[in-house]
Amino acid sequence: MDRLYSSMIFQVFGQSLLRNAVYKVSDPQMHQHSLLDSYSETSPSSLAKLKSLLLKYSQFSKKNKKSENKFRIASSGNKTQNPYLLSENTQLFLFFLSVMNLTIKSYLEGIQTHQFSAKEVVNHYLQKAKLLNPKLNACVRFNQNYIDQHLESFSQKSLAALPIMVKDNILIQGELATCCSKMMENYVAPYTATCMQNLEEAGALMIGQTNMDEFAMGSSTESSVYGPSYNPYGENRIPGGSSGGSAVAVAADMAIAALGTDTGGSVRQPAALCGIVGFKPSYGAISRYGVVPMASSLDQVGIFSKTVEDAQLLLSILASKDTHDSTSSAHAEDLKNIEKADPETVRFVVPEEALNDGLDPQIKALFLKKIEALKNAGHSVDIQSLPILKESLAIYYTLMPAEVSTNLSRFDGIRFGHQQSTLECSSLDEYYAKVRGEGFGPEAKRRILLGTFVLSSANYQGYYLKALNAQKKLKSDFSQLFEKYDVILTPTTPEPAWKLGSRTNDPLKMYLADLYTVPANLAGLPALSVPMGWLEDQGEKLPVGIQLMGNKWSDQKLLNIGKLFEENTSL
CATH class of the missing domain: 3.90.1300.10 (Amidase signature (AS) domain)
Known part of the structure; x- marks a missing residue:
């Protein structure tokens, strides 16, 4: 049956996932139906309540074959004696339930069982x-x-x-x-x-x-x-x-x-x-x-x-060796095979430097709780010093701007990018300066300038080459660590989401958000963030994540290990 949504109103504010929803469905074989409901709660429980409500009345309608060809769920506060008018056809209810927060797996299952259509x-x-x-x-x-x-x-x-x-x-x-x-x-x-x-x-x-x-x-x-x-x-x-x-x-x-x-x-x-789940594969895995x-x-x-399972499926599709990208690797083809084997005992290691003073106390408490849960589940977790980790931000913010400066040099208003034909300029250099000044925002300009400084003849050896050597040291230290361990475990971020505008004038503080994530990019390693739990900040409950880093080309193995955090509720 082809249902076409003519109206759907979702209001999301703060933690409210559903408020004042209105659905209308048009069907040539039926009258127009509408489902109206209002929730005043500002918590995810409103979604669960709606699911429960829909299930209850869809089951009720199956038992009561005598029903009108219209139904209504009245908004809260409606004191009419008979607020529920249910139709014999409950497909709308079931459809709405079936498409709530779909995963790839549940979507494909629904398509295969004709629970709903792709359209x-x-x-x-x-x-x-x-x-x-x-x-x-x-x-x-x-x-x-x-x-x-x-x-x-x-x-x-x-x-x-x-x-x-x-x-x-x-x-x-x-x-x-x-x-x-x-x-x-x-x-x-x-x-x-x-x-x-x-x-x-x-x-x-x-x-x-x-x-x-x-x-x-x-x-x-x-x-x-x-x-x-x-x-x-x-x-x-x-x-x-x-x-x-x-x-x-x-x-x-x-x-x-x-x-x-x-x-x-x-x-x-x-x-x-x-x-949610976020996955960065090995460098060269995806073109x-x-x-x-x-x-x-x-x-x-x-x-x-x-879910991690969804990420695993998408990786098997995305991973490929590409002749158009010289950095893509033949190893990528191996990642198309989804490993089904469940990991038994996993050897985790936590860099001592990941538990530094810059880590939010609530995140640290959640992280240490995860470590204990892993140990209780039979896995090994060691804490070991990895001094080069402290240098990763400095390495990253030296090498990355250098490449930014080079890559963005093509955007000059002539070859690529924002063009300004009305500018009166005495030279191409003046035109470039004006166009790039208009076209790039403050952060892009900051990184271009930093990269140009790093690559200048006076600083190339003192900054850029030193950073390259430090990157090699980082890769070497990681390789040695993976001879003994399967996964490097850290929080994904040192703190929860901050308020908009609170750091726009403090780029250094903004860069610290990358503290735990840049090492995987510098070493070309696969890294996965999965939800770790919730903390409270200024009266709001906010999600935070835990990061798993694996050896290069261990992407599918890493994702299998990541599933442990979804399948084992104690983790």
Whole structure:
């Protein structure tokens, strides 16, 4: 049965997941039906209450065959004697229940069992996302023409038009790709990124492009030319960055999964702050062809999902050796095989430096509790000093800006980027300066200047080469550690999501958010963030994550270990 949503209103504020919802369904064989309900609670329990309510009355309607062809769930406060009018056909109830917070696994199962159609679910997510977006600003554009063009054909493929969202620096032919920068405001992609081609061939359907820090430079999504995204779990709090829009989209159930990019933690950090799964694969596992580069030796396409199992499935599709990307590896083909073996005893190691004074006390308490739970479950957890870890931020913020300066030099208003034909300039240098001054935001300029400084002849040897040598030392120390251990365990972030605007004038404090995530990028290792728990900050309950780092090309093994944190409730 083809249900077309004509109205859906979701109000999300703070921790409220559902408030004042109105659904209308149009069906040529039935009268128009509507479901109205109001909740005043500001906690996730409202969603559970709605599920319980729908189940109760769908079961009731099955027992009572004599019912009108209309039904209504009255809003709270309605004191009519007969507020519930139920139809014999309860498919609307069951559909609504079946599409709440879908995972890839449950979506594919629903398609296979004809519980719902791909068109129904895509329309549901698209309408829901459009109504949530004004509050969350997760998505910078919805792609209706793309959806109309591909929905029917993708529905016949293995992923059955799975509704996903994609970060705005990943190219899709014919679509805008602005990197959330004025410099790229009119750029239309001439080709499709390899990672997106792989997903399209499997049948994943992009329904929107997500907000991000300008050119992926930032940890809060506040440097976007479209304005910041908002964390669904806190009032006026950052979602993390630079892939904040993708994290918000999955956390708020605006999409079933999403793609981001991770240069120093830009997938794992927002995933942790939004309470979902974020995975950065080994460097070279997923092609970077068609991804607008920030720092080429560190960039990697990453995955946002609701479960580790979903991330594992997407990795098996995304991983590939690509002739268009010289940094992609033949080892990537091995990651297409999903390992089913459950890990028995896992050898974890916690760097002593990860428990430093900069770690939020509540996060530290949650982390130590996880360590004890792992030990009680039969796994080994050692705490060992890894001194080079303390240098990782300095290494990263030396090498990364150097590559940024080089990569962004092409955006000069002539070859690429923002053009200004009305400027009166006496030389090309003057034109470049004015165009780049208009096109780039403050954070992009800061990193370009820092990178240019590092690469200057006076500083190249003293800064850049020293950082390269320190990076080699970091890789060597990690290799030695993995001879003895399976997983390096740390918190994903040193603190929970902070208030919007509180660090925009303090970039150094902002950079500290990358403390635990940059080492995996510097060493090219796979790293996974899974939800660790909740803490309270200024009266709000906020999610935080725990990070697992594995040896290079142990991606599937690492994901299997990550499942332990989902399957074992004691963890």
